[in-house]
Amino acid sequence: MYLKKGFKILSLILASIIIFYFFYYSLFQEKKFNPKVMIGSQMPNLQSKTLYKNKVLSLSNIVSNEKFIVNIFAxxxxxxxxxxPVLxxxxxxxxxxxxxxxxxxxKNAKAFIEKYQNPFEKVLIDSDGALSIQLGAFGVPETFLVDKNFTIIAKHIGPIDNNFVKKVINLK
Amino acid sequence: MKFFLVFIISWFSIAYANEVQDRTNSITKNLRCLVCEGQSVYESNSDFAKDIKTFVSKKIKEKNTDEDIYEFLISKYGEEIILNPDFSNKFIFLWIAPILFFLIGIFFIFRRSDEIR
Known part of the structure; x- marks a missing residue:
C-alpha cells in the first residue's frame, strides 16, 4: 500500500518535472525566426536591374569563382x-x-551611396522585396557571405561588425 | 458588339483578380509573420508581411500551386513560417499529444471509479 502510494507520488513529481521542462524550454527558446535556414544552401542567382545602368544583370554575371558578399540595404x-564603414x-x-x-x-539610394562612399561592385534593385524573399531575408540590413561555389557560408541580421569581417577574411 | 466585348473582358479580369486575391488571402492566413508577435502574414502590416503578400500573389499569377508556394517559403524561412504545420513526422507529437493525454485521463478516471466501487 505504502509502495503504491510512493509510486504515485513519484510519478506525479516526474510528470510535473517533464511538464515544467517543456514550458521552461518553450519560454526561453528563440523561435521567432531561424536565420540559419539559408546557411549551407545555394545562393540564388538573383536577377534584376542595376541601380546605375538600369540594365538587367544576374549575380553570375557579376561574380565568378570567388567569395563575395551580398548586402541588403536602403x-x-x-x-x-x-x-x-565596415562595408x-x-x-x-x-x-x-x-x-x-x-x-x-x-534618387535617394544614389545620394546615400554618394554621401557615404560606394562599397558595392554592383547594386541590384529590389523594388518589391522579391529578391529579399529569395534570400530568406527578414528586413534591412542583412548580409550574406558566399563562397566561390555559390554556397551561403554566413548570414548576418542587422549591421555587420568586425567579427563578420574576420569571418570574411578567414574564408578561403 | 464593342461594348459587349469590353464588358466580357472586364468581367473575366475582375473574376480572375478576385480569385488571385482569395488564394493570396487563404495562403497568407496560414503563414506566420516572423517579425511580428503572434500575427499571421495576412493580419500584419509589417514590411515583411507586405513583401510576402506581394510575392504570393505574384507566384499565383505565375500559375504556381499552393504547395509550390509553401515549399518555396519553407526552403527560405524554415517550417516556422507555416502556422498550421502538416501531419509530418516532425510534428507528430504535436498532433498526437492531445489525444494521448485525453486517453490517459480517461484511463485514470475509469480506474479510479473501479477502485471506488
Missing part, C-alpha cells in the same frame, strides 16, 4: 549607415560586395 535604413573596410580588402537596394527611391 537609404531610409538607419542601421545601414552604421555598418557602412568600406571589406571593399578595401578586395572583396566584391553586391548591394541589394531594398524598396528604395533610386
Amino acid at each position: 537609404s531610409w535604413c538607419a542601421p545601414c549607415k552604421i555598418e557602412h 568600406m573596410q571589406l571593399k578595401n580588402s578586395k572583396i566584391k560586395i553586391i548591394g541589394i537596394n531594398y524598396k528604395d527611391n533610386q
Whole structure:
C-alpha cells in the first residue's frame, strides 16, 4: 500500500518535472525566426536591374569563382549607415560586395551611396522585396557571405561588425 | 458588339483578380509573420508581411500551386513560417499529444471509479 502510494507520488513529481521542462524550454527558446535556414544552401542567382545602368544583370554575371558578399540595404535604413564603414573596410580588402537596394527611391539610394562612399561592385534593385524573399531575408540590413561555389557560408541580421569581417577574411 | 466585348473582358479580369486575391488571402492566413508577435502574414502590416503578400500573389499569377508556394517559403524561412504545420513526422507529437493525454485521463478516471466501487 505504502509502495503504491510512493509510486504515485513519484510519478506525479516526474510528470510535473517533464511538464515544467517543456514550458521552461518553450519560454526561453528563440523561435521567432531561424536565420540559419539559408546557411549551407545555394545562393540564388538573383536577377534584376542595376541601380546605375538600369540594365538587367544576374549575380553570375557579376561574380565568378570567388567569395563575395551580398548586402541588403536602403537609404531610409538607419542601421545601414552604421555598418557602412565596415562595408568600406571589406571593399578595401578586395572583396566584391553586391548591394541589394531594398524598396528604395533610386534618387535617394544614389545620394546615400554618394554621401557615404560606394562599397558595392554592383547594386541590384529590389523594388518589391522579391529578391529579399529569395534570400530568406527578414528586413534591412542583412548580409550574406558566399563562397566561390555559390554556397551561403554566413548570414548576418542587422549591421555587420568586425567579427563578420574576420569571418570574411578567414574564408578561403 | 464593342461594348459587349469590353464588358466580357472586364468581367473575366475582375473574376480572375478576385480569385488571385482569395488564394493570396487563404495562403497568407496560414503563414506566420516572423517579425511580428503572434500575427499571421495576412493580419500584419509589417514590411515583411507586405513583401510576402506581394510575392504570393505574384507566384499565383505565375500559375504556381499552393504547395509550390509553401515549399518555396519553407526552403527560405524554415517550417516556422507555416502556422498550421502538416501531419509530418516532425510534428507528430504535436498532433498526437492531445489525444494521448485525453486517453490517459480517461484511463485514470475509469480506474479510479473501479477502485471506488
